[in-house]
Amino acid sequence: MLRKSINTLTVAVALLATAPVLATADDSDGDLDKNSNSGKNNSIQLGPRPFYLVDGMDEGRLKDRLTQCKSGPFYRTDFSIGHRGAALQFPEHSDASYMAGARMGAGIVECDVTFTKDGELVCRHSECDLHTTTNIVATPLNAKCTTPWSGPNSSPQCCTSDLTLDEFESLEAKMDASNPSAATAQGYLGGTASWRTDLYTGRAHVVTFKESIALNQANGVKHTPELKSATHQDRIDAIFGGQEQYAQQFADTMKNAGVKPQDTWPQSFNLEDIFYWIDHTQYGKQAAYLLDYDTDKDDVIIQAPYDAMDRTEFLQMLKKRGVKVIAPSISALLRVTDSGDIVPSPFAKDLKRMGFDIIAWTFERADLRQGASKAGYYYDFDPTGVAIKKDSDMYKALDVLAKDVKILGIFSDWPATVTYYANCMGLK
Numbered sequence: 153m154l155r156k157s158i159n160t161l162t163v164a165v166a167l168l169a170t171a172p173v174l175a176t177a178d179d180s181d182g183d184l185d186k187n188s189n190s191g192k193n194n195s196i197q198l199g200p201r202p203f204y205l206v207d208g209m210d211e212g213r214l215k216d217r218l219t220q221c222k223s224g225p226f227y228r229t230d231f232s233i234g235h236r237g238a239a240l241q242f243p244e245h246s247d248a249s250y251m252a253g254a255r256m257g258a259g260i261v262e263c264d265v266t267f268t269k270d271g272e273l274v275c276r277h278s279e280c281d282l283h284t285t286t287n288i289v290a291t292p293l294n295a296k297c298t299t300p301w302s303g304p305n306s307s308p309q310c311c312t313s314d315l316t317l318d319e320f321e322s323l324e325a326k327m328d329a330s331n332p333s334a335a336t337a338q339g340y341l342g343g344t345a346s347w348r349t350d351l352y353t354g355r356a357h358v359v360t361f362k363e364s365i366a367l368n369q370a371n372g373v374k375h376t377p378e379l380k381s382a383t384h385q386d387r388i389d390a391i392f393g394g395q396e397q398y399a400q401q402f403a404d405t406m407k408n409a410g411v412k413p414q415d416t417w418p419q420s421f422n423l424e425d426i427f428y429w430i431d432h433t434q435y436g437k438q439a440a441y442l443l444d445y446d447t448d449k450d451d452v453i454i455q456a457p458y459d460a461m462d463r464t465e466f467l468q469m470l471k472k473r474g475v476k477v478i479a480p481s482i483s484a485l486l487r488v489t490d491s492g493d494i495v496p497s498p499f500a501k502d503l504k505r506m507g508f509d510i511i512a513w514t515f516e517r518a519d520l521r522q523g524a525s526k527a528g529y530y531y532d533f534d535p536t537g538v539a540i541k542k543d544s545d546m547y548k549a550l551d552v553l554a555k556d557v558k559i560l561g562i563f564s565d566w567p568a569t570v571t572y573y574a575n576c577m578g579l580k
Contacts, residue, residue, distance in 0.1 A: 196226040196257040202572035208544035214551055221576035230259035231554070231574040233376060235514050235563035236277065237261060239328075241349045244285065245275040246325035246356035250364060254371035257571030260417065260561065263364035263377045265402055271391045272317040273361035273405055277328070280383040282310035283340075284330045286323040286358060290337040293319055298384075301340055304333050308340075313387045317360070325356040347519040361402075365409045375411055377402070378419040378442070399425045403433040413437060417511070419479060423455055423470075430474045440477040440511055441470065445484035445499070447532040452484070452499070463499075467506055477560070478503055479511040485557050486533040486549060494539050494552045504558065512553055515564035520546055547573060554579065 203222060209215040237249025238256060245264060253261050263275040280298065282288045288310045289301035296319070297310035312320060327350055329343040344350050359367070361377065368375050379402050382388045385395075392398040399420075406416060413434045420426055421442040430436030444453035454466050461469065470478075485500040496504075503510055518527035523545070525537035531549075534540045540549060550573055553559050564570045573579075 195255075196228060196571065197255050198226055198257065198568040198572055201566060202569050205544045205547060205569065206572075208542065209547060210544075214547060218547065218573065218576050221572070224575070226257060226571065226575050228254075228257045228259050228372070229571055229574040229579055230374065231561045231579040232256070232258045232260075232567045232570040233511070233561050233563045234258035234261035234373075234567045235517065235565050236264065238566060240516050240565040242352045243325035243327055243356040244277060245359060245364075247359050247363070247367065248325075248352060248356040250359065250367050251371070252352075253567045254368075254373050256566070256568035257575070258373060258564075258567035260374045260376050261364075261368050261371075262419075262563065263359070263361055263375070264380050265361050265377050266312050266380045266382075267388070267391060267398070268312050268315055268317045268320050269391070270316045271401075272320075273402065274312055274317070274320055275359045275361060275364050276312055276380075278380060278383060279313055279387075280309050280311035281328070282312060282314075282323065283308040285328045286310075286325055287341060288323055289340055291323070293322070294337065301337055304335055307332070309383075311383060313382075313384060313391070320358060321360070323358050324354075325358050326350075326353045345519070347521065361405050362409060365406065365411060369409075375406070375416040376419060376440070377406070377416070379422070379425050381420075381422055395422075395424065396428055399428045400432070403429060403435050406435060407433075417477065421455075423458070426475060427473060436474065438477060439475070440479040441475050442513075443478055443480045443484070445480050447483050447529070452480075463502070467502065467508075471506060471508075476509055477511060478508045479513060482512050482514070482530050482549065482553070482562075483532040485510070485512055485559075486552060488534045488539045492538045494534070494548055496552065496557045497533065500557045510557060510559045511561050511563070512557075512559045513563040515546065515550065515562050516566040516569055517564075 206218045234253025236244035238252035239249060242249035242252050250261050264277045265273050266276045266279045267273055288294055289308055294300045296314050297308055298314055299309040301308040326341060327344045327348055330340055331343040334340040379399060388395060388398050416435060417438045417440045418429060418435050419440040419442050426439045426441045429439045446453050452463055458466055485497055486494055487497045488494055518530045520527050520543040523537035523542055524531035524534035524540035531540055562570055
């Protein structure tokens with residue numbers, strides 16, 4: 153049974169779907185959009201950010217092309233994937249964040265899936281992130297945390313598996329941040345980065361996996377849930393009976409909600425989850441293997457027991473086992489030449505040569521106002537900032553990912569930025 157707040161949003165979305173639309177897609181199919189009418193009969197609102205970024209671009213071919221698209225039409229696109237919803241400004245994995253991502257034209261919206269003490273699946277990036285992503289430490293439920301907040305610099309650890317579903321659903325979602333030195337629990341809830349905002353914190357509710365599916369269905373968007381690894385594996389074993397049973401409940405939740413296999417891209421960093429879905433469920437065909445990449449070594453991180461293989465052997469094994477979609481970080485897929493041009497990385501070329509489809513992560517998850525050299529992991533492909541000198545330059549990277557790497561889609565903390573590009577370039 154969905155909570156009243158979720159039901160209210162769902163009804164509102166259903167009413168919106170019957171209202172006159174601002175813009176609709178054409179009838180042609182795209183790479184990810186072959187089996188539904190995603191993008192049609194929906195009002196898409198991009199807001200000012202994409203236009204701000206385009207205005208700030210250096211003069212040239214790409215800016216000219218993107219500038220020509222300022223009047224739309226704008227439509228939903230599977231190329232634009234809502235990373236935790238619209239987490240740049242909305243509390244991640246909340247109803248408000250998912251709604252915002254859908255309104256910005258994301259054709260696919262993500263729920264990271266973890267679990268409660270009584271075995272319910274819920275949307276959080278980690279089993280144990282409630283102390284930074286919700287108000288738990290300022291509520292009586294703080295006492296139930298694995299490690300409660302107890303004062304300045306006390307390092308709390310609050311897990312979904314510490315709580316029942318009813319207890320979890322009583323929490324309010326907030327921006328992922330904390331102020332460890334705060335003298336009060338309420339003060340600990342602060343710490344939001346200056347390039348994000350607390351403006352939309354206050355009416356954002358935590359969401360179960362079932363509720364996220366219902367919201368996506370009401371919004372006319374598809375699904376890319378990620379089965380998260382456990383912080384406490386012993387709790388997985390105690391609650392579900394083991395990892396395979398956990399992966400099966402994840403698949404059963406989608407099946408029972410009527411999620412079509414062609415409308416979902418289940419994800420995991422755990423290769424055994426991917427193999428399990430391929431072998432035992434209807435959701436394995438589009439399962440996306442989230443592949444870690446070590447930018448210092450410029451190579452993939454291969455999990456045990458496959459780590460004795462070299463990269464080519466590992467990728468060949470994945471192909472033989474039926475893995476079709478690989479999802480690496482942006483930093484694994486791009487490089488910058490001596491002349492300052494952004495180009496596909498050798499790894500990206502290997503993936504395409506071997507016939508893998510690629511989904512990339514994560515756009516708008518770094519502060520690029522001072523360029524790539526200070527932006528961190530996602531822009532390690534440009535360590536000196538010779539190509540990405542400012543926030544508007546992110547469109548240069550996206551253009552190479554789309555046209556040269558030929559990714560299927562990309563996760564973004566602010567889907568409107570990607571939706572604008574995809575609409576302008578005719579991506580469906």
